[in-house]
Amino acid sequence: MFDMIVGIDLGTTNSLVAVWREDAAQLVPNALGHFLTPSVVGLDDDGQVLVGQVARERLQTHPQLTAALFKRYMGSAHDVRLGARRFRPEELSALVLKSLKADVERAFGEPVTEAVISVPAYFSDAQRKATRIAGELAGLKVEKLINEPTAAALAYGVHQKNETTFLVFDLGGGTFDVSILELFEGVMEVRASAGDNFLGGEDFDDALVAHFVAAQSSAGHLLDLHQHGFNQRLRREAQRVRHALGQQEREIFRVLQGERELCLEIDQNSLHEVVSPLLSRLRAPIDRALRDARIRVSDLDEVILVGGSTRMPLVRKLVASLFGRFPSLNLNPDEVVAQGAAIQAALKARAAALEEVVLTDVCPYSLGVETSVQFGQQTEAGHYFPIIERNTVVPVSKVRELQTLHDNQQQVLLKIYQGESRLVKDNIYLGELSIAVPPRKAGEVTLDVRFTYDNSGLLDVQVSIPMTGETRNLIIENNAGVLSPAEIAQRLSELESLKVHPRDQQVNSLLLARIERLYQEHLGELRQCFGQMAQDFHQVLNSQDERQIRELRKSIERHLSELDVGI
Structure with missing residues (x-):
């Protein structure tokens, strides 16, 4: 028995978990035998937590007790009411992660304590921190966050021997990312990434x-x-x-x-x-990534499709027209990110079969602070001062010098942003910090502001004042999307008190939820038929006779399939 480190694709629509076994990434099925677990969380009529397919079936019949698409709100103060209590996005994500963790522990009989979790390449600092917190709330040490296109590229390139330049086109349920990578001599280097967090x-x-x-x-x-x-x-x-x-x-x-x-x-x-x-919106990130990587379309050896939404013929036709070739279809677009996350987990665990693989990534967006600009006698605030430029190779640490703005200024407030626009109002606010400075004439006190961006895409800000020799690491404050340690402890306690719907009952609960949805969707004889099915199945469940339950469940599932009602 030993602790396992797993790879998790925490998706907007569906999530998956994989492990590295027998020199390969293996997907782990959930309690229903499926690799895809819908990223949907709900409460049943007894207040027990439902995760996955059962919860998704109840989205229509019990919308007040069910939540979906919460990944889109990661890193924000947005919350959702389910029954009598409210949940933040990272709490709902934690319940999905807990379910995936339980699937692995059931399959292998070993405790899971660590994970590599994939995130969209364009996730902000707050969204990445919220993802880490979700892992912590699920009882996982998040060893690393890996960008989704990078994970897909890792799965694609881990057994490639030739030098290759390829583009990963990742259109999932809620986000779009594009990354350009080069593979040479066992090194996989991300050249550029771009994306849209609200396109899927x-x-x-x-x-x-x-x-x-x-x-x-x-x-x-x-x-x-x-x-x-x-x-x-x-x-x-x-x-x-x-x-x-x-x-x-x-x-x-x-x-x-x-x-x-x-x-x-x-x-x-x-x-x-x-x-x-929406198709038009897909073009801008592609153009930006190609421009930043200084690569022409003709230089690409392959285009890799990732994400279930790339199955749409319209999207595949667009990709073919943009790149003048058909995309590679030898990888399952739903599964490749989880497989790549498992490979990254194996790299962390130093798996022997992967000793020669080296992976480098980039910071997909510029990071900087708000500054003021002097125009003659006028000072104009609200200008953006980048410290780390987008698509800089990570890990990276860069320092820039700033000066005080006013005479006898005693404090400097640094507002931190992510984005590419000249004015901060058009960029994404990440948080702010303040530091005391000695009162002097304007411009006499300098501050060295250091931004450090690590391999997981997390930002650390350090401010030094050469005049006093004082150096401090400061935590970004006033960010509604990031829970404090005390809040994490409180939320963890609250989640632990929730009762989870028994896993061995999921297949029965799923069938009941499906029949209830079909009853609502249809009229006349079909509605009566579904009503009778529900009544019969409830009756046999009350008997607690496992053989009768199994036989009736198979009979109903067969009947639903014959009716062809879009189950």
């Missing part, structure tokens, strides 16, 4: 929903978007239609409101028109 498959679903609502409104059908669970029905149907259009030319968008079925035919051309603004 969920946005394509939102666009489809908006198109459907607008079409119904034009036809005189006023939709009650506040009806219980109706928004979730719309989103679920949009996702189904988007996936169906990956295989066929046209599909019918169908949804029930009350006793009325609303329909809209959507074909490939109308889908392209609906999502065209």
